[in-house]
Amino acid sequence: MKLLDxxxxxxxxxxxxxxxxxxxxxxxxxxxxxxxxxxxxxxDAAAEALSDSGAQAVSVRCDVTVEEQVEGLVGTAVGRYGALDVLVSNAGITRDATLRTMTAAQFREVMDVHLLGTWLGMKYAAPHMRERRSGAIVNISSISGKVGLPGQTNYSAAKAGVVGMTKAAAKELAHRGVRVNAIQPGLVRTAMTEALRPEVWQEKLAGVPMGRAAEPAEIGTVALFLASDLSSYMTGAVLEVTGGRHM
Ligand SMILES: NC(=O)c1ccc[n+]([C@@H]2O[C@H](COP(=O)([O-])OP(=O)(O)OC[C@H]3O[C@@H](n4cnc5c(N)ncnc54)[C@H](O)[C@@H]3O)[C@@H](O)[C@H]2O)c1
Structure with a gap:
């Protein structure tokens, strides 16, 4: 069964x-x-690889902190494929530092990508979805936004903010058939976490009841659930995908 045909x-x-x-x-x-x-x-490389595997895929250079680029991104999707059914706001960065050493620029940068970026995505995607009375928005938060992690005052604030805006948007859009949900991943093996010092990685791993990090596709399958009709009666939900960490 193909869930997003x-x-x-x-x-x-x-x-x-x-x-x-x-x-x-x-x-x-x-x-x-x-x-x-x-x-x-x-x-470009991602779209090419997806196309090679038989999918329809187009690449767009988009900085999610730039309003015109996000508007253009949504325009490309609608222009190219005639509709927009799903938006996953996943772009993210970290600028970890203690309160003592974090600069205001590092704070703002993280706010911009996660908060402004996710907000712009919803702002420009929602009108198309409202019009067709159908759509699913999935915002990628982090377990850091639930529990707060040291060295991440900026990131924890931003990811908690993503939860707040997800719920606010879910309430605004529910009566128009548009669902908005969020995922809070725990420790996932990507470039973002490969940059962690080995002792920090081990410390995080020690806190995972399942005893391992997630593979990125294990976040992908939960995003699929929220993007598809399998979750047709869910909105404003925040799903923790953490192997039990910080449950
Ligand atoms: N890796 C983890 O353990 C983990 C845990 C919880 C949440 N997350 C969140 O998951 C998401 C993906 O993280 P990842 O681990 O794959 O990171 P990653 O660094 O591997 O990939 C992030 C991608 O976002 C892009 N990006 C950064 N800034 C952007 C911008 N302004 N506009 C558009 N694209 C931009 C980067 O170029 C990169 O391709 C992020 O929101 C991250 O905060 C990750």
Missing amino acids: GRTAIITGAGQGIGLAIAGVFAAHGARLVVADVNPDAA
Whole structure:
């Protein structure tokens, strides 16, 4: 059973990591993909690989912090495929530092990508979905936004904010047939976490009851659930995908 047959999905930050894995899972379920990333080479390579595997995929260079680029991204999806059914706001960065050393610029940068970026995505995607009385938005938060992690005052605040805006938007859009949900991944094996010092990685791993990190596709399958009709009566939900960490 293909859960996204013929549906158009935008995934931001899809050039690598979790976003790329979500794109792969969606492609296997028949979605037509718009692969967006601030890194154009990564976006192009991802779209090419997806096309080679038989999916319909187009790449768009998009910095989610730039309003015109997000508006253009949604325009590309609708222009190319005639509709927009799914938006996954996944683009993300970390600028970890203690309160003592974190700069205001590092704080703002993280706010911009996660909060402004996710908000712009919803702002420009929602009108198309409202009009057709159908759509699913999936915002990628983090377990850091639930529990707060040291060295991440910026990131924890931003990811908690993603939960707040997910619930607010879910309430605004529910009566128009548009669902908005969020995922809070725990420790996932990607470039973002491979940058962690080995002792920090081990410390995080020790806190995972399942005893291992997630593979990116394990976030992809939960995104598929929220993007598809399998979750047709869910909105404003926040799903923890953590192997039990910080439950
Ligand atoms: N890896 C983890 O353990 C983990 C845990 C919880 C949440 N997350 C979240 O999952 C998402 C994906 O993380 P990942 O681990 O795959 O990271 P990653 O660094 O491997 O990939 C992030 C992607 O986002 C893109 N990106 C960054 N800034 C952008 C911008 N302004 N506009 C468009 N694209 C931009 C990057 O170019 C990159 O391709 C992020 O929102 C992250 O905060 C990750």
